[in-house]
Amino acid sequence: xxxxxxxxxxxxxxGHMKVLALLLADPNPIHLDAAAAQRLGxxxxxxxxxxxxxxxxxNMVLAAFPGARLTSLRTRLLGLVLAEDRIEGGxxxxxxxxxxxxxxxxxxxxxxxPGRGRVLDGEAVLVLPAADRxx
Amino acid sequence: MDLxxxxxxxxxxxxxxxxxxxxxxxxxAEPRSEPHPVAAFVLANRGIGISLKDLFALFxxxxxxxxxxxxxxxxxxxxxxxxxxYEVRGTxxxxxxxxxxxxxxxxxxxxxxxxxxxxxLAATVTxxxxxxxxxxxx
Numbered sequence: 550x551x552x553x554x555x556x557x558x559x560x561x562x563x564g565h566m567k568v569l570a571l572l573l574a575d576p577n578p579i580h581l582d583a584a585a586a587q588r589l590g591x592x593x594x595x596x597x598x599x600x601x602x603x604x605x606x607x608n609m610v611l612a613a614f615p616g617a618r619l620t621s622l623r624t625r626l627l628g629l630v631l632a633e634d635r636i637e638g639g640x641x642x643x644x645x646x647x648x649x650x651x652x653x654x655x656x657x658x659x660x661x662x663p664g665r666g667r668v669l670d671g672e673a674v675l676v677l678p679a680a681d682r683x684x
Numbered sequence: 685m686d687l688x689x690x691x692x693x694x695x696x697x698x699x700x701x702x703x704x705x706x707x708x709x710x711x712x713a714e715p716r717s718e719p720h721p722v723a724a725f726v727l728a729n730r731g732i733g734i735s736l737k738d739l740f741a742l743f744x745x746x747x748x749x750x751x752x753x754x755x756x757x758x759x760x761x762x763x764x765x766x767x768x769x770y771e772v773r774g775t776x777x778x779x780x781x782x783x784x785x786x787x788x789x790x791x792x793x794x795x796x797x798x799x800x801x802x803x804x805l806a807a808t809v810t811x812x813x814x815x816x817x818x819x820x821x822x
Contacts, residue, residue, distance in 0.1 A: 605711075
């Protein structure tokens with residue numbers, strides 16, 4: 550197995566959550582308002598939306614394979630990602646195959662919030678650009 | 685009501701170029717014309733013909749109680765496109781009663797959303813929600 554390069558996001562920005570709440574039409578208050586997250590006993594800071602955490606995993610594998618196209622992303626959301634968190638990730642290439650003349654890469658991926666443990670694990674499948682074949 | 689097999693009302697959605705830019709930025713990605721792969725989740729959420737608040741009401745839950753997504757799978761059958769019209773069809777695939785140490789009894793509810801562009805299946809998003817089912821008091 551080949552490891553993916555180490556990946557990190559220095560800061561989860563609560564402003565991004567507010568824009569995403571509008572784009573998602575998601576009124577869940579825990580993504581907008583620290584007081585609501587506290588009142589519900591969820592966290593003391595706004596909680597990152599699940600699809601945003603998934604997007605971080607997608608960004609990580611796309612950074613590892615520039616020009617590739619992500620065709621599948623299957624994730625389990627294991628813990629909360631909170632505003633101001635630093636997120637680190639990694640994974641392994643677990644398979645390569647040629648399908649319809651295109652090379653497909655299968656990866657196991659994970660993300661962690663240092664100090665709180667794993668927040669996501671999953672599997673991604675990417676199609677490599679033709680120029681990357683046999684490299 | 686038995687939720688498993690329930691068809692959600694279909695609807696349609698378009699990712700405008702400015703929304704595509706904002707979505708990349710919100711996802712910590714460099715904006716570009718091809719939508720971010722996780723845009724499929726956003727299109728499913730926005731395009732299905734029921735609001736998230738009403739979807740959770742259908743589950744017998746309340747969006748204001750801060751429900752969380754437990755699992756999600758995105759399958760892109762073709763690249764997504766900005767400024768394209770997507771028809772979104774959805775189904776509640778299954779409801780399983782479970783119990784966890786952290787949240788107690790809950791229903792694991794799986795919803796599938798299919799995105800069609802010009803009649804062809806473009807993406808499938810399958811979301812699993814953990815909906816707490818508090819036990820009645822004595």
